[in-house]
Amino acid sequence: MNATFPLGRPAGVRVGAHWSVLLIMALLAGLLAQSLLPEAVPGRSPAVYWTAGLLGAVLFLGSLLAHELGHALVARHRGLAVDRVTLWVLGGSTEMPDEPPTPRTAFAVAVAGPVTSLLAGAGFLGASFLLPGIAGVTASWLGWTNLALAVFNLLPGAPLDGGRVLQAIVWRLTGDKRRAQATAARSGNVVGLLLAVAGLVELLWFGSFAGLWLAGIGWFLAFSARAELAAGPAPEVLGRIRLGEIMTPDPVTAPGWFTVRGFAEQAASARFRTFPVVSFDGRPLGVVSLARLGRVPEQVRASTRVEDVCARPPACLLAAPETPLSAVLGRIGNRPGQDLVLVVSDGVLAGVVSPADVARTLELAVLGAEARRSAR
Ligand SMILES: [Zn+2]
Numbered sequence: 001m002n003a004t005f006p007l008g009r010p011a012g013v014r015v016g017a018h019w020s021v022l023l024i025m026a027l028l029a030g031l032l033a034q035s036l037l038p039e040a041v042p043g044r045s046p047a048v049y050w051t052a053g054l055l056g057a058v059l060f061l062g063s064l065l066a067h068e069l070g071h072a073l074v075a076r077h078r079g080l081a082v083d084r085v086t087l088w089v090l091g092g093s094t095e096m097p098d099e100p101p102t103p104r105t106a107f108a109v110a111v112a113g114p115v116t117s118l119l120a121g122a123g124f125l126g127a128s129f130l131l132p133g134i135a136g137v138t139a140s141w142l143g144w145t146n147l148a149l150a151v152f153n154l155l156p157g158a159p160l161d162g163g164r165v166l167q168a169i170v171w172r173l174t175g176d177k178r179r180a181q182a183t184a185a186r187s188g189n190v191v192g193l194l195l196a197v198a199g200l201v202e203l204l205w206f207g208s209f210a211g212l213w214l215a216g217i218g219w220f221l222a223f224s225a226r227a228e229l230a231a232g233p234a235p236e237v238l239g240r241i242r243l244g245e246i247m248t249p250d251p252v253t254a255p256g257w258f259t260v261r262g263f264a265e266q267a268a269s270a271r272f273r274t275f276p277v278v279s280f281d282g283r284p285l286g287v288v289s290l291a292r293l294g295r296v297p298e299q300v301r302a303s304t305r306v307e308d309v310c311a312r313p314p315a316c317l318l319a320a321p322e323t324p325l326s327a328v329l330g331r332i333g334n335r336p337g338q339d340l341v342l343v344v345s346d347g348v349l350a351g352v353v354s355p356a357d358v359a360r361t362l363e364l365a366v367l368g369a370e371a372r373r374s375a376r
Pocket residue numbers: 067068071113114153161
């Protein structure tokens with residue numbers, strides 16, 4: 001999410017807010033100052049209503065922040081790194097680079113936000129009994145808003161907190177994290193679609209424009225849940241796939257001892273743009289692309305050997321056949337012309353893994369790991 005502005009580092013956690021939050025605060029301040037407060041406590045000046053409305057909106061933002069800090073602080077207490085907290089139009093998100101290692105930790109982190117909102121709600125409602133007039137009405141509104149926030153977030157579908165709670169419970173019961181993830185994502189899709197339908201009914205049946213808002217949130221949830229369903233199992237599956245299983249064996253190689261001109265003639269009959277370079281005894285030396293060879297000046301092509309211009313490790317990757325795909329995934333494909341992984345067995349080039357091999361494997365993983373095995 002871009003277009004955020006910093007809100008400081010409460011409790012050592014970096015917090016930012018998206019500009020859309022300002023719009024929501026303005027809408028809430030207007031709602032309080034122009035309709036809720038004047039109806040509940042009539043006869044005050046607009047300045048009084050707007051002061052209370054703005055204060056209410058700021059405290060609402062503080063409530064969202066408290067909810068996210070609930071997640072962030074429990075995560076950090078349990079040893080998970082927390083990148084930052086971002087508030088935006090639909091609430092907030094806490095970015096954690098690592099996944100919770102156990103169902104118990106996942107449960108604690110997920111439930112911490114709604115519990116914070118419940119406590120805040122109870123606190124504001126308690127205060128509303130003590131405070132007189134407009135302050136009491138504002139506190140009461142904040143109390144019910146926080147309770148609604150807690151209940152909404154506990155709906156049992158990912159990516160809502162309730163979905164994470166459901167995921168932790170299924171993970172604990174089945175011991176299968178991947179299945180738990182899929183269950184929570186499927187449930188999130190259903191919850192999102194139900195909200196969208198409820199919102200459309202509210203809009204079309206009762207003519208309430210709040211329904212449009214609910215329908216939007218519902219669509220967003222269902223969309224996010226389906227994205228999780230597609231992406232969720234991949235990292236687990238990729239950890240089980242070995243390079244040796246997906247490599248292209250016996251690739252067309254560039255003999256390192258050939259001159260650039262000599263290999264150019266040979267390359268003309270191959271269908272590839274990038275080649276593994278091998279030594280005379282079959283040892284892999286690096287990777288070379290036609291583009292790289294083309295940058296060798298014409299007059300020295302007959303005297304320059306391929307091994308003198310090829311990209312060598314660490315500019316290209318050498319790996320054993322047992323290496324899991326997940327271990328090299330982030331390191332290939334970012335430099336054109338060097339994007340082959342050389343799979344080396346007993347010091348000899350056994351095969352290569354190209355970006356196309358990786359793309360095919362990822363697409364098959366999304367379809368299900370069985371498709372990969374039966375396709376081979
Ligand atoms: Zn939350």
